[in-house]
Amino acid sequence: MKKVLLMSVVALTLSFTSVSAYDLRSNMLLLNADLRDVQQSFISSDKEGVKNSIERFAKHANELLGNKEKFEQMLPENKKHKSNEAVMSAQIIAHNVQIILDAVENKYNQSGKLRREESQRAYTYIEHACFRCHNIVRDEN
Numbered sequence: 001m002k003k004v005l006l007m008s009v010v011a012l013t014l015s016f017t018s019v020s021a022y023d024l025r026s027n028m029l030l031l032n033a034d035l036r037d038v039q040q041s042f043i044s045s046d047k048e049g050v051k052n053s054i055e056r057f058a059k060h061a062n063e064l065l066g067n068k069e070k071f072e073q074m075l076p077e078n079k080k081h082k083s084n085e086a087v088m089s090a091q092i093i094a095h096n097v098q099i100i101l102d103a104v105e106n107k108y109n110q111s112g113k114l115r116r117e118e119s120q121r122a123y124t125y126i127e128h129a130c131f132r133c134h135n136i137v138r139d140e141n
């Protein structure tokens, strides 16, 4: 299943010509698949699944967004000045990933209900970070 998904990601991205657009799109598709795994785990109340999927997601998110210069290289000429947003998004994401991991590990000795609610809210803030940057980079100027 994972392999099939990966193959279709590769096939999809091969249709792109520029190397940087290829990198950006394939990385974003990977991030999207990772985040979907996290969402699925939350919906199923699968705590172990949340932990595993959020760790995988966090690693990829940081690799893609954590380095301004690297992200800038992937952006098209007319969007390069928006690369600052990547680091900002990486910080928002890292902050909320930490909230989720702390909740899973019950770092603050809170009730299960509170921990579920806080980690679920943190998940929506991560989604919001995706939307936020897309709104900015898809503006005309």
Ligand code: HEC
Residues within 6 Å of the ligand: 024, 025, 028, 029, 031, 032, 035, 061, 065, 085, 086, 087, 089, 090, 126, 127, 129, 130, 131, 133, 134, 137, 138
């Ligand atoms: C720092 C900015 C930024 C952040 C943060 C960001 N993206 Fe993107 N994303 C882009 C850019 C730029 C593109 C490519 C250009 C476009 O699609 O407008 C893109 C494209 C995509 C695409 C491909 C869309 C398509 O079909 O062409 C997906 C899927 C995607 N992002 C998912 C995500 C997810 C999921 C997150 C959050 C975990 C996220 N992105 C966070 C900037 C960002």
